[in-house]
Amino acid sequence: QLQVEESGGGLIQAGKSLKVSCAASGGAFGLYFMGWFRQPLGKGREFVAGISRSKDTFYADFLKGRFTISRDNAKNMVYLEMNDLKPDDTAVYYCAAKFGDIQHDEPQQYLHWGQGTQVTVSS
Numbered sequence: 001q002l003q004v005e006e007s008g009g010g011l012i013q014a015g016k017s018l019k020v021s022c023a024a025s026g027g028a029f030g031l032y033f034m035g036w037f038r039q040p041l042g043k044g045r046e047f048v049a050g051i052s053r054s055k056d057t058f059y060a061d062f063l064k065g066r067f068t069i070s071r072d073n074a075k076n077m078v079y080l081e082m083n084d085l086k087p088d089d090t091a092v093y094y095c096a097a098k099f100g101d102i103q104h105d106e107p108q109q110y111l112h113w114g115q116g117t118q119v120t121v122s123s
Contacts, residue, residue, distance in 0.1 A: 002026055002029065003025050004025075004112055005023050005095075005115070006020060006094065006114045006117040007020065007021050007117060008021045009093060009117030009119045011120045012121055013122055014086055014123050016085055017081065018082050019081045020082070020093055020117055021080075022078040022079070023077055024078070025076060027112075029076040030053060032097040032112075033050060033097070033099065033100060033104060034097055035095070035098065035110060036048040036093060036096075037094045037107055038091035038093045040088075040090060049063070049068075049069035049080060050105070051070065051071050057069050058104055066083050067080060067081065067083070068080070078095060087121045090119060091119060092118050092119075093117050094113055094116045095114045097110060098111055
């Protein structure tokens with residue numbers, strides 16, 4: 001069974017950049033669609049970005065081009081590079097895996113989740 005683990009979160013000033021990573025193990029990583037979600041304190045989990053097996057990318061509209069998702073199938077890694085961070089980006093960021101490209105913004109479609117990494121953006 002695929003396992004995923006996020007890393008790279010932390011405290012960062014508004015306007016700066018941060019790259020979080022997701023390491024996958026225990027399964028055929030190349031078969032999965034990978035997504036990043038985030039959950040601000042006291043709010044629901046929301047889709048941030050997703051990437052297909054063939055590296056097609058999908059983003060939440062509210063990002064307006066600030067974030068970039070990528071994957072390295074040889075290393076079983078997924079990355080989320082976040083630029084021009086804002087205090088509203090403060091959240092726990094989760095990596096998740098699913099089969100297929102459709103409904104990629106729906107968390108209930110994902111089979112495997114990491115524990116999350118906290119990103120805090122100070123103003």
